[in-house]
Amino acid sequence: SQELEQSPQSLIVQEGKNLTINCTSSKTLYGLYWYKQKYGEGLIFLMMLQKGGEEKSHEKITAKLDEKKQQSSLHITASQPSHAGIYLCGADRRDDKIIFGKGTRLHILP
Amino acid sequence: DTGVSQDPRHKITKRGQNVTFRCDPISEHNRLYWYRQTLGQGPEFLTYFQNEAQLEKSRLLSDRFSAERPKGSFSTLEIQRTEQGDSAMYLCASSTTVSGRSVETQYFGPGTRLLVL
Numbered sequence: 425s426q427e428l429e430q431s432p433q434s435l436i437v438q439e440g441k442n443l444t445i446n447c448t449s450s451k452t453l454y455g456l457y458w459y460k461q462k463y464g465e466g467l468i469f470l471m472m473l474q475k476g477g478e479e480k481s482h483e484k485i486t487a488k489l490d491e492k493k494q495q496s497s498l499h500i501t502a503s504q505p506s507h508a509g510i511y512l513c514g515a516d517r518r519d520d521k522i523i524f525g526k527g528t529r530l531h532i533l534p
Numbered sequence: 535d536t537g538v539s540q541d542p543r544h545k546i547t548k549r550g551q552n553v554t555f556r557c558d559p560i561s562e563h564n565r566l567y568w569y570r571q572t573l574g575q576g577p578e579f580l581t582y583f584q585n586e587a588q589l590e591k592s593r594l595l596s597d598r599f600s601a602e603r604p605k606g607s608f609s610t611l612e613i614q615r616t617e618q619g620d621s622a623m624y625l626c627a628s629s630t631t632v633s634g635r636s637v638e639t640q641y642f643g644p645g646t647r648l649l650v651l
Contacts, residue, residue, distance in 0.1 A: 466540075512577075520589070524576030524577050
């Protein structure tokens, strides 16, 4: 869906470096999900943000939702090989399904 | 493990054959969703159930596709007369609802990868 734009499309970082992935919506979000997907596997839930300005952290991953609830960022601190995969943001528009972006492919160089 | 399970994990079939996939949701979840994901894309919504009722179907779901959840537990997705364009990962997810609104996140299964030759 083009309703959600993720950037960058792919990212290669050296192990130990920080990185940020962005997700922009053309419409105000009721909620914003972040999932991680290993190649060829299912989606693993990371975090959900609902309130403008909300920020959540899990281990070395932090996600934020802006005040207008149209942009979210996912930040990884001190990246590790286990962080490699596809990161997907998904929009909850109050219609019971998730609209996903195309994903950001993250590669970690040892 | 009480997560969402899908079977089979992989399916290779010839064009024109019928295939059926199964999804077992997390046991206490009353909502079950089907998504399809093609290479390089995010998952796209196909259909969802609340208990045994199919509440919404995407326009992506042609008349060759049918989904059921007869007892409100597991679900099946059948594709009749498969086409090469049906090749994709088929993902199932489940969630719970409170007062008719989904308030818990959707938890996904490992997916069924379909290849139509």
